[in-house]
Amino acid sequence: MKTSRSIKYILLILLYPIFFRSYAQNKGDEDKDMFNTPAKRDQAAIKEAKNGWWTSSVSNKAERIKWWKAGSFGMFIHWGVYSMAGGVWDGQAFGGYAEHLMRIKKIPREKYLTFAKDFNPEFFNAETWVKYAQNAGMQYLIITAKHHDGFAIYPTAFSKDYSLASTSFRRDPLQELANACKKHGIKFGFYYSHAFDWEDPNAPGNDWDYNNPGGDRLLGGREWYDSHPEWLPKAQKYVDEKSIPQIKELINRYHPDILWFDTPHKLPLSENLRILKAIRAIDNKVVVNGRLAGLNNFNFGDYFNTADKPAEFYPFRGDWEAIPTTNESYGYSQADSSHKSASFLIQLLAKSRAKGGNLLLNIGPMGNGKFDQRDIRILDSISVWMKKYATSVIGAGASPLPIQNWGVTTLKNDSLFLHVFQQPTDGKLLVAGLLNSIKEAKVLGGSPWPILKQDQDGLWLSLAEQTHDPVDEVILIKLSSPIKTDSLRRLDNNSNNRLLAFDGVLHAEGFKFGDGKRTQYFVGNWTKKEQYISWPVKQTGSKKYKIWIKYLAAANSGGSYQVKIGNFDQTFEVDANSSRKMLEIGTVSLNDGLQELSVKPKSITGEELMKLYEIVLEPIK
Structure with missing residues (x-):
C-alpha cells in the first residue's frame, strides 16, 4: 500500500504498518530498530499506560507539540568529554561515531574518568552557539546532557564523580544555553541516554568492565531481559538510582521544552514506560521524542524518529523527525572529513518538510567549546539560503501534489512553495497536478514569475531568461482557493x-x-x-x-x-x-x-x- 500525503493525524495511536519495519543492527554505533518487542512481562505496563496515565497525558498532546510542529528545523548538539579526543585515541584515528569513544576503544571506567578531568572548554560561549542556530533559521536546540558514556555535562547530584564536577570546568553549560535560548526565542531541551550507560555498574552497555548485557558482545542476546530475566533487577537499580533521578533533575532545574531519548531496546518496554510515567507525573508539557517507549506499530512518545543520518525518507504516518549530521559522526571527529554540502542539507530540509517531517541537524562542537570551521561554513551557507526562503520551510508542511521531477513542494495556508532543485532543460516548469486557479507566481521575496499556461496537466511556468538559485530556487504560488490536485505523477520528457x-x-x-x-x-x-x-x-x-x-x-x-x-x-x-x-x-x-x-x-x-x-x-x- 502507498502512504497518502493527506493521511490525517491519528489521535492516541501513531501507526505505521508492520511490513514497513526497517532493518536491524544488533551491535556497533547504531541499532536501526529503536523500539521494543513486548514480552509477557510488559503487558501489565502497557495496560496500565493505556488505561490510565498515558491516555490522560495524551489529552493535551496537540497543544504540547504545537511549537515543535511549527518549529520545523532544529539544532542537535553532541558534546561531552569525548569531544576532546575528536575521534583520535592514543595517537590513532578510529572510525565510527566519535562520541562512542569509550565503547569503541573499550576504555576502563577509571581511565575514562582520569581523561575527563582535563575537560575545560575555555572557548565555550552559549550566546555564540545559539546565534549559529538562530542565524540558520533553527527554532529549537537539543544538547546531550548525558550520552552513553554516562558522563553528565552538568553538576548533577547523582553519580557525582561521573559529571562536570570531576572536570576542570567550573561553569554550567546547560544553564548558560538554557538562558541564551530563552533570550533569543529558541526552544531548548536535552538528549539523555536513559537505557545505555557505560560507567554505571548496573546499567546495560559496558561488557568490558562489568560483563553487562547490551554491549557489543551481545551477552544474553539483543533482548537479554527476556533470555535472562534474573539480570533485570540490576538494570532496574540503575533506572531507580540514576536514570529517573537525573531526568527529574533536568526537568526541575532547567525546565526543558523537549526531552530526546535513544536506544530504548537496551531496556525492556516495562522499564521505558516506567521512565515515561515518571516524566509525565511531574511535567505533562515537555515534548518527548519517539525513542523512549514504543513498539513496532505503536509509540508512546509524541512523534517518530527516522534512523540516523538519512538521505531519503520512507513514508511515515503522523509526526516525525529526521536527524542528519554534517559528516558521519555525531560527536566531533577531527579525522572525519566526509562533510555533506550545504546544498545537500538544504534540500534535505525541504524534502523533510515536503513529507511532513522536522529536521534536527546535528553539530559536534570541539572539546575546547568552538564549532569546527567545516560546520561553521555549512551553517553560514544555510543561513544565507534561510534569509531568503525560511518561510517556505518553517511552519510549512506537505502539499497534496504528486511528486515533481524538478524538486518538492510545501504548503502553508494559501501559499504553495515550489522548491526547484533541478532546472528543466527546456526552460518550462510544470507544476503537475495543480488544478485550481492562482493569484500570482513569483520568486519568494522577489519579482513575478512568468506563467505560460494552465491545462489538464497543471500549471506551466517559464524559466527562460530568469536567474536561478543553484541550490533550491523557491517560487511562491499564491492560490485563489483551497488547493485542488490530482495525485498522478507526470513523466518529464527532458530529464531523468x-x-x-x-x-x-x-x-x-x-x-x-x-x-x-x-x-x-x-x-x-x-x-x-x-x-x-x-x-x-x-x-x-x-x-x-x-x-x-x-x-x-x-x-x-x-x-x-x-x-x-x-x-x-x-x-x-x-x-x-x-x-x-x-x-x-x-x-x-x-x-x-x-x-x-x-x-x-x-x-x-x-x-x-x-x-x-x-x-x-x-x-x-
Missing part, C-alpha cells in the same frame, strides 16, 4: 525520472524499508511472489526512454524479476555483480496517457529476491 522504491506502491504485505541512508534507501524483504512494486504515471505526448534499475543483491538474494511498462515487458536475473550499480536494461517508447511501471518477481531462489533502490527513465534525445 527517478522512481524511488520508497515512493512506489507496495503490493502485498512483508516489505521492509531500508533506513534511508545513502546506501540504504531500498525496499527489501522481498520473499513472496505476490509482492511487487508499481508506479502509476502519466506520459505527455510520445517519448522514448532508456530504462535503468538499481538494486542491492546481498549474499542471500536470488531469483528473476519482470519489468513492465508500455510495450516493454522483459525478465532479468538478479545479478550480484550488478549490485548497487545503475544497470541499463532496455528502452521503451511510451504514448500519451496513463502508464504503470511495475517490478514483479518471476522466481525467488534466495531468502529474498533483492533490495530495490530505484528505476530511472532517461529520455532519449
Whole structure:
C-alpha cells in the first residue's frame, strides 16, 4: 500500500504498518530498530499506560507539540568529554561515531574518568552557539546532557564523580544555553541516554568492565531481559538510582521544552514506560521524542524518529523527525572529513518538510567549546539560503501534489512553495497536478514569475531568461482557493525520472524499508511472489526512454524479476555483480496517457529476491 500525503493525524495511536519495519543492527554505533518487542512481562505496563496515565497525558498532546510542529528545523548538539579526543585515541584515528569513544576503544571506567578531568572548554560561549542556530533559521536546540558514556555535562547530584564536577570546568553549560535560548526565542531541551550507560555498574552497555548485557558482545542476546530475566533487577537499580533521578533533575532545574531519548531496546518496554510515567507525573508539557517507549506499530512518545543520518525518507504516518549530521559522526571527529554540502542539507530540509517531517541537524562542537570551521561554513551557507526562503520551510508542511521531477513542494495556508532543485532543460516548469486557479507566481521575496499556461496537466511556468538559485530556487504560488490536485505523477520528457522504491506502491504485505541512508534507501524483504512494486504515471505526448534499475543483491538474494511498462515487458536475473550499480536494461517508447511501471518477481531462489533502490527513465534525445 502507498502512504497518502493527506493521511490525517491519528489521535492516541501513531501507526505505521508492520511490513514497513526497517532493518536491524544488533551491535556497533547504531541499532536501526529503536523500539521494543513486548514480552509477557510488559503487558501489565502497557495496560496500565493505556488505561490510565498515558491516555490522560495524551489529552493535551496537540497543544504540547504545537511549537515543535511549527518549529520545523532544529539544532542537535553532541558534546561531552569525548569531544576532546575528536575521534583520535592514543595517537590513532578510529572510525565510527566519535562520541562512542569509550565503547569503541573499550576504555576502563577509571581511565575514562582520569581523561575527563582535563575537560575545560575555555572557548565555550552559549550566546555564540545559539546565534549559529538562530542565524540558520533553527527554532529549537537539543544538547546531550548525558550520552552513553554516562558522563553528565552538568553538576548533577547523582553519580557525582561521573559529571562536570570531576572536570576542570567550573561553569554550567546547560544553564548558560538554557538562558541564551530563552533570550533569543529558541526552544531548548536535552538528549539523555536513559537505557545505555557505560560507567554505571548496573546499567546495560559496558561488557568490558562489568560483563553487562547490551554491549557489543551481545551477552544474553539483543533482548537479554527476556533470555535472562534474573539480570533485570540490576538494570532496574540503575533506572531507580540514576536514570529517573537525573531526568527529574533536568526537568526541575532547567525546565526543558523537549526531552530526546535513544536506544530504548537496551531496556525492556516495562522499564521505558516506567521512565515515561515518571516524566509525565511531574511535567505533562515537555515534548518527548519517539525513542523512549514504543513498539513496532505503536509509540508512546509524541512523534517518530527516522534512523540516523538519512538521505531519503520512507513514508511515515503522523509526526516525525529526521536527524542528519554534517559528516558521519555525531560527536566531533577531527579525522572525519566526509562533510555533506550545504546544498545537500538544504534540500534535505525541504524534502523533510515536503513529507511532513522536522529536521534536527546535528553539530559536534570541539572539546575546547568552538564549532569546527567545516560546520561553521555549512551553517553560514544555510543561513544565507534561510534569509531568503525560511518561510517556505518553517511552519510549512506537505502539499497534496504528486511528486515533481524538478524538486518538492510545501504548503502553508494559501501559499504553495515550489522548491526547484533541478532546472528543466527546456526552460518550462510544470507544476503537475495543480488544478485550481492562482493569484500570482513569483520568486519568494522577489519579482513575478512568468506563467505560460494552465491545462489538464497543471500549471506551466517559464524559466527562460530568469536567474536561478543553484541550490533550491523557491517560487511562491499564491492560490485563489483551497488547493485542488490530482495525485498522478507526470513523466518529464527532458530529464531523468527517478522512481524511488520508497515512493512506489507496495503490493502485498512483508516489505521492509531500508533506513534511508545513502546506501540504504531500498525496499527489501522481498520473499513472496505476490509482492511487487508499481508506479502509476502519466506520459505527455510520445517519448522514448532508456530504462535503468538499481538494486542491492546481498549474499542471500536470488531469483528473476519482470519489468513492465508500455510495450516493454522483459525478465532479468538478479545479478550480484550488478549490485548497487545503475544497470541499463532496455528502452521503451511510451504514448500519451496513463502508464504503470511495475517490478514483479518471476522466481525467488534466495531468502529474498533483492533490495530495490530505484528505476530511472532517461529520455532519449
